[in-house]
Amino acid sequence: MTGLREQQLIEAANLLLNARRNASPIAELPAELQPTTLDEAYFVQDAMAEAYETIGGWKVGAPTPEATPIFAPMPLAWIAPAGSVLSGKTWRYRGLEAEIAFLLGKDLPPRATPYTREEALAAIASCHPVIEILEAGLADPSAANRFSMIADMQMHGGFVYGPAFAGWESVDFTQEHVTLAVDGSIRVDRTGSNTSGDFLKLIPWLANEGASRTGGLKAGQWITTGSWTGNTLATATSDVDVRFGTVGRVTLTFA
Structure with a gap:
């Protein structure tokens, strides 16, 4: 990547940061600033994440079981426990996704030999329902543009976690049922509906394929x-x- 291109992508990051901070969204990045590859979108993500300082974890997923996963950093400042009240002008879009997240209890540093599924899952300290x-x-x-959306932290804006669930290793997630209600009205009711299919495969994938960007996964990250x-x-x-x-x-x- 040339120096000029880096400057253009940093400008894209700054435009997106300002749009979020001021609750003044833009329709699209200027054409010359739009990422044109996944690597460029990740460059913008990382530039934005630096502005939010400490990374508290990573979001990773895939739109279908066959698709290559994509991932984005989650700022520590945006992570909160269940029951939290979220207020302020930065809450504009207010999209919601029910997810299952894992808190790491051990480091998974970069290494030449890929982590096996068993090794990666053994690093998990706890399993939680999250929004x-x-x-x-x-x-x-x-x-x-899809790469513009991915560049914009892959739409990440916050993370609220529920209590740990013991015994997650024995759960048949293909039969796991979930409901999402807003103001007492159930808006989504599904079973076995994670878009990645076998979503536990995302942990070793992130530990291995994402290591060059994450610097390795760390205990205490989500x-x-x-x-x-x-x-x-x-x-x-x-x-x-x-x-x-x-x-x-x-x-x-939300308040």
């Missing part, structure tokens, strides 16, 4: 593994309640 909040500097991310419910929009005063049949419940409120 990922989607936000964007783009007014309508679905109408923007890994959230993709949507079970699609994108559901809330309002400025919504109560949100996600319930997994086995893994548990997580709530939040």
Whole structure:
């Protein structure tokens, strides 16, 4: 990547950051600033993440079981426990996704020999129901260039986690049921609906394929593994309640 191209992508990151901070979304990045490859989109993500300082984890997922996963950093400042009240002008889009996330108990540093599935899953300390909040500097991310949407932190805007569930290793996730309710009304009701299919494969994938970018996964980081419910929009005063049949419940409120 040339120096000029790096400067263009840094400018793209700054435009998206300003749009988020000021709640003044843009329709699209200027044509010359739009990422044209996944690597360029990741460059913008990483530039934006630096502005939010410490990384608290990673979101990783795939739109289908056959697709190559994509991932994005989750700033530590955006991570909060269940029952949190989210307020302020940065909550504009208020997209919601019910997910299952894992808290790492051991480091998975980069290494020449790929981690096996068993090694990667053994690094997990706990399993949790979570809500990922989607936000964007783009007014309508679905109408923007796909690489622009990915560059914009892959729409990551927040992460609220519920209590740990013991015994997750024995859960048949193909039969796991989930509901997502907004203001007491169930908006999504699905079973075995993670878009990646076997979503546990995302942990070793991130440890191996993502290592050059993550610098290795670290104890205390969260890994959230993709949507079970699609994108559901809330309002400025919504109560949100996600319930997994086995893994548990997580709530939040916008105010």
